[in-house]
Amino acid sequence: MRRSTIVPSALGTRPSTNGPSTNELKSRNISRLAEQLARLESNLSELQSHVRVTAIQAEAIRRLGGLQAALLMASGRVLSQDVRDD
Numbered sequence: 001m002r003r004s005t006i007v008p009s010a011l012g013t014r015p016s017t018n019g020p021s022t023n024e025l026k027s028r029n030i031s032r033l034a035e036q037l038a039r040l041e042s043n044l045s046e047l048q049s050h051v052r053v054t055a056i057q058a059e060a061i062r063r064l065g066g067l068q069a070a071l072l073m074a075s076g077r078v079l080s081q082d083v084r085d086d
Contacts, residue, residue: 020028
């Protein structure tokens with residue numbers, strides 16, 4: 001003889017009266033996503049500002065490297081002339 005057992009569903013067929021409703025959960029999730037999107041937008045604008053500054057600094061560093069190379073070559077010539085004169 002077989003016994004039939006009723007296994008309750010994990011999701012349940014009745015809505016829970018203890019927890020928030022589906023619409024409340026959706027509303028909370030949407031507001032949380034809106035906050036995260038606002039934070040992301042703020043971070044992206046800050047990143048864009050940093051990228052602009054970095055581009056300006058990279059150009060200045062390139063010019064500074066050229067000046068440094070010129071100084072090294074000039075000092076090399078001066079020092080080599082001093083060695084030849086001695």
